[in-house]
Structure formats: C-alpha cells, structure tokens
Amino acid sequence: MSGELRLATRGSPLALAQANSIRGRLETLGRRAELVVVETEGDRRGDVALAELAGRGVFAKEVQAAVLDGRADVAVHSAKDLPAMTPDGLVLAAVPERADPADALVGRPLGVLAPGATVATGAPRRRALLLAERPDLNVVELRGNIARRLDALGRDGVDAVVVAMAALVRLGLEDRVAERLDPDRFVPQVGQGSIALECRAGTGAHEALLGIDDARAHLELRCERGFLDALGAGCELPGGAWATYDGVQTTVRGVLLADDGTSVVRGVAVDTDPERAGRTLALQLRERLAGPSVP
Numbered sequence: 001m002s003g004e005l006r007l008a009t010r011g012s013p014l015a016l017a018q019a020n021s022i023r024g025r026l027e028t029l030g031r032r033a034e035l036v037v038v039e040t041e042g043d044r045r046g047d048v049a050l051a052e053l054a055g056r057g058v059f060a061k062e063v064q065a066a067v068l069d070g071r072a073d074v075a076v077h078s079a080k081d082l083p084a085m086t087p088d089g090l091v092l093a094a095v096p097e098r099a100d101p102a103d104a105l106v107g108r109p110l111g112v113l114a115p116g117a118t119v120a121t122g123a124p125r126r127r128a129l130l131l132a133e134r135p136d137l138n139v140v141e142l143r144g145n146i147a148r149r150l151d152a153l154g155r156d157g158v159d160a161v162v163v164a165m166a167a168l169v170r171l172g173l174e175d176r177v178a179e180r181l182d183p184d185r186f187v188p189q190v191g192q193g194s195i196a197l198e199c200r201a202g203t204g205a206h207e208a209l210l211g212i213d214d215a216r217a218h219l220e221l222r223c224e225r226g227f228l229d230a231l232g233a234g235c236e237l238p239g240g241a242w243a244t245y246d247g248v249q250t251t252v253r254g255v256l257l258a259d260d261g262t263s264v265v266r267g268v269a270v271d272t273d274p275e276r277a278g279r280t281l282a283l284q285l286r287e288r289l290a291g292p293s294v295p
Contacts, residue, residue: 008072079191107160131261226278
C-alpha cells in the first residue's frame with residue numbers, strides 16, 4: 001500500500017495528541033499520514049452546556065462528514081463522543097489499545113473536600129455521580145479544553161475539577177491527579193479512554209487501520225456501545241458503562257442516575273456476546289430506575 005492517509009480530527013490539544021498518536025502508529029506500518037483539522041458544533045458552541053446541545057455527536061458529526069465528502073480518509077474520535085449508531089457509508093474500523101477509562105479529580109481528593117466545596121464538570125454523568133456520593137457538594141458547570149478546565153481551579157471558589165485520566169495521561173499531565181476515581185463506583189462514560197477510527201469500508205484506509213486495531217479494546221467498545229444503543233436516542237439520563245473482556249466473556253458494569261444523583265441504579269451483566277451483554281444491562285437498568293434507588 002502507498003499514499004498518504006488524511007486523518008480528520010478536532011483541533012483541541014487533546015484531539016491533536018490523539019490524532020498524532022494514530023499518525024505515528026500508521027507510520028510504523030509504512031503508511032504516511034497527515035491531519036485534517038475540523039471544527040465541530042461542540043467546539044463552536046463552547047459557551048453552551050453539553051446537556052443543552054443536541055445530544056451525543058456534537059463533537060463527531062463534522063469529523064465524520066469530512067470522510068463522507070472526501071476531504072479525509074479516516075475520522076479520529078474520542079470514542080466517548082460518538083453516538084450509538086455509525087453513519088451510513090462509514091465503519092468503525094479500528095480501536096487501538098485503550099487508555100485508563102477512569103475519571104480523575106484534580107485539585108483535592110473527594111474525601112478531603114469540605115462540606116459545600118465546589119467541584120466543576122461539564123458532564124451530566126459526572127455531576128450526578130458526584131452528588132450521589134456527596135450530596136453536600138456544589139457542582140458547577142465547566143466546559144472547554146483540558147487547559148481551560150485546569151485553569152478554573154482556585155477561581156470562583158472552585159476546589160476541584162473532574163477530567164478523564166486518559167486525557168491527562170495523553171497530555172503528559174498525570175502529575176495533576178489528586179485522586180483516580182474507581183471505575184467500579186464512578187462508572188465511566190461509554191468509550192472513555194478509547195480512540196475510535198472510522199473510514200469507508202473496503203478502502204486502503206480500512207486495510208491500514210486493521211493493522212492498529214486491538215481486538216480486546218474493540219470488543220469492549222462494542223459492548224459499551226450496545227449499552228448506549230439500547231437506551232435509545234431519546235434517553236437523556238446520565239449514565240455510564242464499563243466493559244472488560246477476559247478472553248472468553250465480557251463483563252459490563254453500568255449505572256443510570258437522576259440528574260441530581262438522588263436516584264441511582266447499578267448493575268453488572270456477563271455474556272459471551274459483548275453487544276448482548278451491553279444491551280441487556282441497559283434495558284435492566286432503565287426498567288429499574290423508576291423503582292427503589294440502589295446507592
């Protein structure tokens with residue numbers, strides 16, 4: 001194979017770091033690559049809370065469109081930004097090795113935060129999980145790239161911010177972690193820590209991407225996306241899913257919450273079929289959320 005692959009990506013420092021890591025992996029296989037930077041709706045509307053934007057996909061649609069209209073060969077995404085369904089014309093071709101899927105607190109550990117302390121996050125899931133664990137906290141809205149979120153510490157009374165461990169590691173900022181939040185309890189967002197690579201099926205790009213696919217990470221993401229798909233496009237409940245594969249079967253942990261964390265349902269499903277495990281758990285949790293809460 002020959003020819004330079006064009007990798008579509010958002011322009012944030014984290015997105016560029018991820019895309020450059022993929023470029024490096026491809027180049028070790030003898031495929032040259034260049035980046036095609038795309039601005040997304042989520043980037044343009046950085047002053048709007050994520051909950052008010054049009055659901056998952058606000059950081060992905062324009063990147064996908066760049067491949068569909070021929071400006072690029074590969075779409076590079078943080079997997080957590082993807083909607084459950086892949087657009088017609090694209091395939092989820094590869095998922096490289098997954099980074100740590102956990103959330104992290106920067107500033108102070110959860111147990112050290114004083115009653116009424118202010119924690120900043122733009123994610124409804126993180127907000128609900130924090131309030132479920134510590135209803136005394138003042139959880140405030142914060143969006144922007146990692147640098148902007150870290151800069152919020154100490155301003156307007158912000159004592160801590162929640163970010164993804166993978167983001168800090170990929171940007172060389174792991175020394176800023178005050179506490180890694182256990183993903184068994186603080187269940188991550190679907191796809192957190194994974195990079196998802198989309199392209200047109202049957203192309204040279206597709207063949208090249210297969211060379212950097214990690215079968216375990218890809219299978220785990222399939223499970224988590226099955227969870228997301230089973231919830232349905234209209235489901236706006238904060239929630240997360242974290243799958244692990246042992247070589248035979250997939251174990252997926254999931255959570256669904258009320259926005260304010262007052263109702264929480266958790267569960268685990270195990271199956272040799274990853275997508276069935278995710279879908280089964282999602283339907284169980286959604287059904288249970290109307291019943292007694294599970295702290």
